[in-house]
Amino acid sequence: MVEREVDGHAPTAVVDASVILTMRAKLPEFTGALQRVAELVLADPANAARSTIVELAERSGTSPATVTRFCRALGFEGYADLRLGIAAETGRARAAGWSVDIGREIEPGDPLEKVLEQVMAADTRAMHDTAALLDLSEVERAAQAIAGASRVSIFGASGSALVGEEMQFSLHRIGVAAWAWTDVHNGLASAALSRPGDVALGISHSGQTRETIEMLAEAAGHGATTIALTSFPRSALAELADVVLLTATQATTFRPDALSARHPQLVVLDLLYVAVAQRTHQRSHAAFQRTAQAVDPHKAAKHSGVH
Structure with missing residues (x-):
């Protein structure tokens, strides 16, 4: 750990x-x-x-x-x-x-x-706030742990689960053995098989999602290095983790904090993904080429003269 x-x-x-x-x-x-x-x-x-x-x-x-x-x-x-x-x-x-x-209300008739x-301004401000808030030394530590991990387990629920699946997809493309678990039973079973050298990433805007906390705690108990992605540094999830990555949000009417956190979360995970790829450049480059070649035949054929 x-x-x-x-x-x-x-x-x-x-x-x-x-x-x-x-x-x-x-x-x-x-x-x-x-x-x-x-x-x-x-x-x-x-x-x-x-x-x-x-x-x-x-x-x-x-x-x-x-x-x-x-x-x-x-x-x-x-x-x-x-x-x-x-x-x-x-x-x-x-x-x-x-x-x-x-912060002003969006009215139904707007x-x-x-x-x-309003939405663009809120998202843009959230990105800038996240950049100011993010501790890059924590990103470095998270990237180093993932780059050397034998496997990466990603835990999240609801909207955070979608963000976790996006991160799993990105890591798989560069040859990192990663799995995203959205069902708590499957996630706990996977976490119970964790061992030193593994990494567990828990995603929760509030840092209070019980299922995510339970899965990350189970992985920590078996020696995995734990990473939390949250907006609240003193939340239960953050207190549990070895590494904490923080995001900021800008809620508007019809887009509460948990939903408005999605884009900043993706930005932080994109940064983390690139940092991992930098540290595993040769492996990542080779893996990305192989995965691209594997799916290339399924792309729509390009025909000359078609407009």
């Missing part, structure tokens, strides 16, 4: 990356009044940055003391520091050209042009 390096731990990357990302990552830890403050700020960060501590407390139905506790939970000395951090971040977003106010703009 790979030992996690303290200075490469994922939560540090969250704090360094972004005030909003830190807040979003910590949201599951907050309850009651602190959660209300967090949700209000996340709903409209720019407005929160313009508000006084009393105004924010009133709108969240809390007190100035609660807002101060919230700031300290995020690592700030007080509300003034939090306001400066949010203001700087929203200013960078405007400078980067985020013309759409992400024209498709507006919906397209």
Whole structure:
């Protein structure tokens, strides 16, 4: 198993990356009044940055003391520091050209042009946030483990299962023995056969999907190096894993966090796939050529003169 390096731990990357990302990552830890403050700020960060501590407390139905506790939970000395951090971040977003106010509702009657703009803006912002959030040293460790693995087991449920199957397909094309398990019984049986030198990858946006946690834990118990792909660094799945790869999301109406996480997850796994291919270049190149030749006869024939 790979030992996690303290200075490469994922939560540090969250704090360094972004005030909003830190807040979003910590949201599951907050309850009651602190959660209300967090949700209000996340709903409209720019407005929160313009508000006084009393105004924010009133709108969240809390007190100035609660807002101060919230700031300290995020690592700030007080509300003034939090306001400066949010203001700087929203200013960078405007400078980067985020013309759409992400987080606003998509109404049932909105024209498709507006919906397209909103979805594109949300996905683009999520990609940029993921790039800021991702700890590349963790990607390096994951790639090294997969490149040397005797087999790779990939676990996920629902939408995460589809992402896992895409990763399995990519790894197979370059000669990595990988299997994606979506049924918990089959996944647990496979995980029970894990041994040192194997790799197990668990995918869950929330990091709280019970089946995925169980399968990854079973693999870990038999010596496999474990990797978690999640949006929450303090989730049960992340705490279980040797290596944690983090993604960011931008939810919109009709596209909750779990669904909007799909594209950032695919981007991170694409990066991981390329990193594995780099480390196994000769084997990967030969395998890719052989697999391409195997399927080439099934491609539609090209006829001259057909338009």
